[in-house]
Amino acid sequence: DGGITQSPKYLFRKEGQNVTLSCEQNLNHDAMYWYRQDPGQGLRLIYYSQIVNDFQKGDIAEGYSVSREKKESFPLTVTSAQKNPTAFYLCASSAAGGTEAFFGQGTRLTVV
Amino acid sequence: KQEVTQIPAALSVPEGENLVLNCSFTDSAIYNLQWFRQDPGKGLTSLLLIQSSQREQTSGRLNASLDKSSGRSTLYIAASQPGDSATYLCAVRGSGGYNKLIFGAGTRLAVHP
Numbered sequence: 001d002g003g004i005t006q007s008p009k010y011l012f013r014k015e016g017q018n019v020t021l022s023c024e025q026n027l028n029h030d031a032m033y034w035y036r037q038d039p040g041q042g043l044r045l046i047y048y049s050q051i052v053n054d055f056q057k058g059d060i061a062e063g064y065s066v067s068r069e070k071k072e073s074f075p076l077t078v079t080s081a082q083k084n085p086t087a088f089y090l091c092a093s094s095a096a097g098g099t100e101a102f103f104g105q106g107t108r109l110t111v112v
Numbered sequence: 113k114q115e116v117t118q119i120p121a122a123l124s125v126p127e128g129e130n131l132v133l134n135c136s137f138t139d140s141a142i143y144n145l146q147w148f149r150q151d152p153g154k155g156l157t158s159l160l161l162i163q164s165s166q167r168e169q170t171s172g173r174l175n176a177s178l179d180k181s182s183g184r185s186t187l188y189i190a191a192s193q194p195g196d197s198a199t200y201l202c203a204v205r206g207s208g209g210y211n212k213l214i215f216g217a218g219t220r221l222a223v224h225p
Contacts, residue, residue: 041217106153
């Protein structure tokens with residue numbers, strides 16, 4: 001069953017803590033993306049990667065970090081430098097050349 | 113910088129109506145445009161993908177058109193049903209070597225029986 005798997009579905013972060021959101025895809029896609037969604041707003045791009053071992057900052061990269069060591073995996077770390085991390089995080093992937101993008105089911109992160 | 117706008121922000125209609133959702137973008141140099149559906153608390157489901165060379169795409173009761181020169185796309189939903197209630201998002205992918213999707217804020221649709 002091909003698709004994108006995000007885990008966990010819900011995540012709680014304490015002040016000053018780093019947390020990592022998982023994104024795995026078995027679609028053999030080269031490109032992967034992380035978006036943030038806040039209530040009533042569109043999706044904003046955090047980071048994207050077009051190939052293994054390479055990634056670029058999106059529009060709101062401050063306070064976040066990523067790695068792309070394997071084609072299937074693109075984990076996102078929300079660091080303590082991100083002052084307002086409470087949001088819904090969505091991971092996506094697409095084949096090379098900018099074809100149709102597919103999304104995971106999201107992770108809802110809450111600061112407690 | 114590419115900006116994507118969706119109008120209206122919200123729409124409430126009775127079942128059976130034909131609907132038009134609008135999406136406009138400021139830079140016409142796009143690679144493709146994609147329409148998505150999002151249910152509350154869920155991820156995005158791809159509905160239709162229109163390449164820059166295409167004028168429209170159809171899937172069941174959905175039809176999406178693209179007028180690249182004027183920077184507009186329209187999603188037409190025929191014979192709306194309560195199950196169509198969701199937020200509809202459009203996104204454009206730029207050309208010129210970059211590959212990211214830029215999203216509008218969405219149209220929240222409610223179809224009541």
